[in-house]
Amino acid sequence: MRHLLSTTDLSRADALSILDTARELAQVADRPVKKLPTLRGRTVVNLFFEDSTRTRISFEAAAKRLSADVINFSAKGSSLSKGESLKDTALTLQAMGADAVVIRHNASGAAHRLANSDWIHGAVINAGDGTHEHPTQALLDAFTMRDHLRDGQGSLDGLNVVIVGDVLHSRVARSNVWLLDTLGANVTLVAPPTLLPVGVGSWPCQVSYDLDEAIVKADVVMMLRVQMERMNAAFFPSAREYSRRYGLDVPRMSSLPEHAIVMHPGPMNRGMEIAADVADSGRSVILDQVTNGVHVRMAVLYLLLGGQES
Amino acid sequence: MTVLHNVRPLGGEAVDVRIEDGLIAEIGGGLDDGQVIDCADAVLLPGLVDLHTHLREPGREDAETVESGTRAAAAGGFTAVHAMANTDPVADTAGVVEQVWRLGLEAGFADVRPVGAVTVGLDGKRLAELGAMADSAARVRVFSDDGHCVSDAQLMRRALEYVKAFDGVIAQHAQEPRLTEGSQMHEGQLSGQLGLAGWPAVAEEAIIARDVLLAEHVGSRLHICHVSTAGSVEILRWAKSRGIAVTAEVTPHHLLLTHDLATTYDPLYKVNPPLRSDTDVAAVRQALADGVIDIVATDHAPHAMEDKECEWAAAAFGMLGLQTALAVVNETMVRPGLLDWDAVAQRMSVVPARIGRVADHGRPLAAGEPANLTVFDPDGEWVVSAEDMVSRSRNTPYAGMVLHGRVLSTWLRGRPTVLDGAVVDYETV
Numbered sequence: 001m002r003h004l005l006s007t008t009d010l011s012r013a014d015a016l017s018i019l020d021t022a023r024e025l026a027q028v029a030d031r032p033v034k035k036l037p038t039l040r041g042r043t044v045v046n047l048f049f050e051d052s053t054r055t056r057i058s059f060e061a062a063a064k065r066l067s068a069d070v071i072n073f074s075a076k077g078s079s080l081s082k083g084e085s086l087k088d089t090a091l092t093l094q095a096m097g098a099d100a101v102v103i104r105h106n107a108s109g110a111a112h113r114l115a116n117s118d119w120i121h122g123a124v125i126n127a128g129d130g131t132h133e134h135p136t137q138a139l140l141d142a143f144t145m146r147d148h149l150r151d152g153q154g155s156l157d158g159l160n161v162v163i164v165g166d167v168l169h170s171r172v173a174r175s176n177v178w179l180l181d182t183l184g185a186n187v188t189l190v191a192p193p194t195l196l197p198v199g200v201g202s203w204p205c206q207v208s209y210d211l212d213e214a215i216v217k218a219d220v221v222m223m224l225r226v227q228m229e230r231m232n233a234a235f236f237p238s239a240r241e242y243s244r245r246y247g248l249d250v251p252r253m254s255s256l257p258e259h260a261i262v263m264h265p266g267p268m269n270r271g272m273e274i275a276a277d278v279a280d281s282g283r284s285v286i287l288d289q290v291t292n293g294v295h296v297r298m299a300v301l302y303l304l305l306g307g308q309e310s
Numbered sequence: 311m312t313v314l315h316n317v318r319p320l321g322g323e324a325v326d327v328r329i330e331d332g333l334i335a336e337i338g339g340g341l342d343d344g345q346v347i348d349c350a351d352a353v354l355l356p357g358l359v360d361l362h363t364h365l366r367e368p369g370r371e372d373a374e375t376v377e378s379g380t381r382a383a384a385a386g387g388f389t390a391v392h393a394m395a396n397t398d399p400v401a402d403t404a405g406v407v408e409q410v411w412r413l414g415l416e417a418g419f420a421d422v423r424p425v426g427a428v429t430v431g432l433d434g435k436r437l438a439e440l441g442a443m444a445d446s447a448a449r450v451r452v453f454s455d456d457g458h459c460v461s462d463a464q465l466m467r468r469a470l471e472y473v474k475a476f477d478g479v480i481a482q483h484a485q486e487p488r489l490t491e492g493s494q495m496h497e498g499q500l501s502g503q504l505g506l507a508g509w510p511a512v513a514e515e516a517i518i519a520r521d522v523l524l525a526e527h528v529g530s531r532l533h534i535c536h537v538s539t540a541g542s543v544e545i546l547r548w549a550k551s552r553g554i555a556v557t558a559e560v561t562p563h564h565l566l567l568t569h570d571l572a573t574t575y576d577p578l579y580k581v582n583p584p585l586r587s588d589t590d591v592a593a594v595r596q597a598l599a600d601g602v603i604d605i606v607a608t609d610h611a612p613h614a615m616e617d618k619e620c621e622w623a624a625a626a627f628g629m630l631g632l633q634t635a636l637a638v639v640n641e642t643m644v645r646p647g648l649l650d651w652d653a654v655a656q657r658m659s660v661v662p663a664r665i666g667r668v669a670d671h672g673r674p675l676a677a678g679e680p681a682n683l684t685v686f687d688p689d690g691e692w693v694v695s696a697e698d699m700v701s702r703s704r705n706t707p708y709a710g711m712v713l714h715g716r717v718l719s720t721w722l723r724g725r726p727t728v729l730d731g732a733v734v735d736y737e738t739v
Contacts, residue, residue, distance in 0.1 A: 087619050107621035108494075108505035109575030116574070130623065132505030171505060197502030198510070 003115040003124040004300055007135045007179035015182055016155065019143050022292070022299035023152055028065060029295070038306055039068035045098040046072045047089065048127075049105040054266060054290070055127050055137075059102045062297035068305075071098070086110060090119035098122045100305055108132035123304040131169045137265055138175035140296040142183055144289050145220055148261050157184035162214050164190040164246055165224030165273055166235075168197050172265045173224060177205050190214045192246065194235045195226075211246055215256055222263040223248050223273045239272055249275040253283065261285045311335075311344030312724070317354040317685055319675045321651030324351050329681045332724035336677055347729075349685050352718050355655050357389025357682035358636065359662040359671045361452065361481070361559060362535060362607035364628070365391070365422070367413060368406070369398025374612035376410060378702040379632070380419035382610070384727035385700040386632040387684035387717040390663065390671045391420050391610075395427040396457040402427035402438035404446035411448035418736050419727050423666055426450040428469050428480060432458045437469060444476040451667040454481035456535055457582075459517055461487050466521060470530035477667060479557075481533040482521050484542070485583065489513035494623060496569040496584040504572060506622065509584045511539040518542050522549035522556050531555040533665055536609050538564045538583040540593035547602045557665050559607035560594045562631055562638035567591075567707060577618045577625030578707050581611070598657065599648040605662045608635045612703035630699055630706045638708070640688055640715035670723075681724040690716035700733055 001014060010018075028034055044063040046056050056072065063070045075089055086105075093101060100123040103111045108130030115124040128134040146152055149159060161180055167173045167189050180187050187205035189196065200207055208214045215221055226242060236242045243249075248262065256262075262274075262284045270276045279286060314327040319337070326341035327334060360383065366374035374382075376393070383391045393410050395401035401410060407424035414422025426443035430436055432455045443450040453473060460466045460482060469480050490513045495501050497508025518534055522545065525532035537543065537558045549556050563581060568588055571579040579585060597603040611628025618625050639658065643649040649657070663672025673679040694708040720728040727734055 085616065085619075086621050086624075087616075105621065107623040109623075110621045112575045113621055116576075130505050131507075168502075174503070174505060198497050198508055199499030199502040202499045203503070 001303065004135050004304065005111050005115055005124065005126045006133045007138050007175045007182070010179065010182060012155070012182050015139070015142070015179060018139055018296065018299050018303060019146060021303060022143055022295040025298045025302065026295040035065055035067055037067050038302060039063065039066040042068045042099040042305055043097060044068045044070050044100045044102065044301065045093050046070065047075060047093065047101050047103045048073070049075050049110070050128070052104055052128065055104060058290070058293040059127060059297050061294045063301055065294070065298055066301055068301065086113065087117070087119050090114055090117065094120045100125060100301065102127045104128045106130055125300060125304065128171055130171065132171050133175045134171040135175045135179070136293070136297055136300060137172050138179040139300070140289055140293040141176055141222065141263060141265070142179055143292045143296050144263065144285055147288070147292065148285055149219055149259070155184045156180060159185040159219050160188070160217050161185050161220040161222065162188045162190055162218040163222045163224065164211060164248070166195045166226045166230060167191045167200065167224070168195045169227070169230070170224050176222070177203055181205065188214050190246065192236055195230070212252065212255070215252065218256060218260050220261055220263060221248060221256065225265065225267065225269060226273050243272055247273050247275065248278050250277050253278050253281065256283070263289060265289070313341045313344055313346045314354065314685060315346050315348045316351055317349040318351055319354045320655055321353050327354065329721065329724045332681055334675065334677050334679050334681050337675070347719065349718065350687070352685045352687045353651050354675060355387070355651065355684045355686060356659040356672055356675060357684050357720065357722065358387045358658045359666065359668060360388050360391040360608050360610070360632065361605060361662040361666055362456070362609045363391040363393055363632065364396070364611045365393045365410070366612055367397065368409065370614070373614045374702045376413035376422060377417040377419070378700070379610070379612065380414060380417050380422060381733050382630070382632040382699070382701040383420040384720045384722070385717065385733050386634065387636050387686060387720050388420050388632060389682040389684070389720065389722045390423060390668055392423045392425050392452055392666055394456045395425050395454060396432055400427050400431050401425065402430050404439065404442040407443050407448040407450050408446050419733070420722060421668070421671065423452070423668055424448045424450055425452045425454050425456070425481065428453045428455045428460050429465065434458060434460060434462055434465065437465070437472065440469070440473055440478065441476065444478060451476070451478050452481050452533070452665070453478055454483065454535065456481065456483045459483050459485040459487060461517070463520060463524070467524050467528060470525055470532060471528045474530055479531045479533050479665060481535050482517065483535050484514045484517035484521070486513040486516050494580070495572045496586045498569065498587060500569055500572060506572065511541050511586070514539055514583055515541040515545055518545050522546070522554050525556055526552065526554045531557070534558040536561050536564065536583055536607070537594060537603055538586050538590060540590050543593045543597040543602055546597070550602060557604040557661070559605045560598055560603045561609045562606060562635045563629055563707060564594055565591065565598070565642040566638050571707070575622050577620065577622050578629065578705055580622060580625050580627055581629050582627035595642060595648060598643060605657050605665065606635065606639055607662065608632050612701050613705050615704060618705050628705070630701050630703060633700055634694060634706065634708050634713065636686060636717060637713040637715040641713055644688065645714065681721050683721040684717060685719045686715060687718050688715045690714070692716055
């Protein structure tokens with residue numbers, strides 16, 4: 001593994017190795033000195049063409065716990081808005097000697113483009129590209145599911161995961177579908193038909209329009225963020241109607257099996273896709289997801305950079 | 311005086327063709343007076359005519375000029391090209407079309423027939439002065455907002471009606487705008503997985519269906535640009551069966567390439583309409599064979615490097631096409647047995663010249679006809695390379711591919727624009 005661009009590129013062994021490594025590295029967080037010398041002298045660049053404080057600081061914390069030097073490059077205004085081009089930005093980073101580039105971009109395929117160009121030679125980690133993928137989010141989700149429902153070990157064979165919301169525009173949903181399938185889980189996507197991509201029938205998952213029906217057997221319910229601007233594009237008639245049909249409120253949560261957990265990649269629209277009481281309930285593992293994000297990103301950096309000599 | 315020795319007109323028996331004073335003087339055996347050029351049994355075609363070319367001048371001379379674009383045309387065996395109107399300024403006045411026409415004359419590599427914009431500034435709001443362009447020195451007969459659809463049904467109706475006065479034709483870029491907002495690639499299983507906004511086939515088909523009905527209603531002729539879907543083919547088949555005066559083109563890239571190339575996220579493969587599925591490719595090939603699609607047109611769309619060396623969504627739509635068109639048609643249609651050379655001549659010269667009302671092109675290969683000719687070796691193998699593109703731009707989607715068939719020479723009114731596969735500069739003739 002040279003880059004992490006998509007969860008479709010991960011074999012079951014790759015995915016399990018990342019999760020197992022993350023579990024090892026998680027122990028560092030419990031030490032008084034939360035730092036390993038592994039990536040000392042290596043440079044990790046966080047290249048963010050899109051604002052995302054939470055993902056950026058998660059990667060930053062992960063790189064710093066491995067003693068890497070971290071450069072935050074906030075390229076607000078990509079070539080899409082007539083700023084510096086992706087190519088020139090990449091060449092600049094290459095000239096500065098970046099060993100790994102963590103890229104967040106609003107264009108699908110941007111990370112892929114960076115990794116397959118000769119603009120840059122270091123490892124490329126996709127931290128979210130347009131409406132395509134967000135592989136470390138899926139890995140931290142899988143880690144969290146395994147932690148809560150599989151004693152932190154092995155695969156997710158047989159686990160029933162329901163992912164609810166704006167699948168059409170969600171890179172989190174895409175990365176999760178491929179990864180969870182690879183790890184053996186049964187995924188069901190739930191959304192109004194307008195928010196499901198054409199061709200979703202060929203994805204390795206079930207599709208349902210009925211949340212009440214889908215959650216009865218769920219071990220995991222993952223709510224996706226729904227952006228309010230979707231309403232104006234006629235994807236659904238109103239926020240209230242969306243919330244009634246596809247939001248997770250307390251009565252719906254009570255129909256979940258006893259052991260089931262509730263997840264959300266954040267940031268949440270409380271009252272829209274998830275009720276405040278649900279987000280703050282004992283079933284919610286949303287803050288664990290944030291914590292696990294650092295462990296998983298440490299594992300990815302470790303596996304991509306740790307094997308190389310500087 | 312020149313003799314093309316051992317050429318096979320439309321792929322038939324080898325003959326010699328004598329060219330004199332810009333005309334085909336004689337076709338026969340054993341002709342050897344003057345300069346004899348051995349063609350080694352290559353195929354002789356009437357010079358190719360492209361109904362859909364972007365020459366980018368005026369406005370984007372960094373990507374292409376009339377001169378560089380017509381050099382590329384000559385290298386591809388074309389003797390006439392229709393220069394699309396989406397320049398800067400837009401070719402929506404007699405002044406701009408005359409400028410483009412004159413630049414073509416000065417360059418001298420191929421006859422340039424400017425296409426006039428249907429609406430002012432291509433903005434789909436009000437008709438450009440179509441009559442002034444028709445009456446200008448450029449004698450415009452093809453009108454198109456290509457790049458944009460004339461989506462207003464009433465405006466389209468009026469345009470179809472209006473150009474009847476001077477035997478014009480509206481060439482429609484069939485793309486329902488609301489169904490394709492922000493679209494990046496063919497909408498299908500792959501677009502969903504890649505997270506690229508989809509360009510559904512129905513957005514093309516809905517406009518074609520509407521426009522063939524409009525053309526029937528007002529009794530006008532209509533041309534459909536770059537047909538790309540199986541559904542469009544069915545609508546065209548139906549329209550033709552009703553006797554509606556519609557013609558249609560397919561591009562070489564829609565005959566050969568599919569949307570799977572988008573998995574590379576390399577914007578070289580970003581084009582409008584987008585590359586479609588295998589099923590669509592099979593359908594447009596069959597339609598071209600059957601004559602439901604009348605012609606091949608390149609949609610040659612040069613772009614500066616920086617407009618393609620970027621992320622997919624930021625990149626420009628379009629790909630080069632002139633220099634590779636005949637080889638791609640050879641690969642996709644002739645070698646599989648779907649077309650013979652007579653049919654290729656129809657679809658790449660005779661019929662496009664007729665649609666564009668271009669005199670002196672697409673003429674029979676006979677004594678007394680203008681010597682606008684293409685000599686093509688259908689077996690010559692070559693590896694396409696971006697560096698070998700004659701165009702000022704490099705955005706060929708075929709780089710690295712092996713294609714069969716090379717243009718050996720191109721003749722414009724008896725003057726070679728290409729000899730031994732290389733463009734001949736005017737001064738050195």
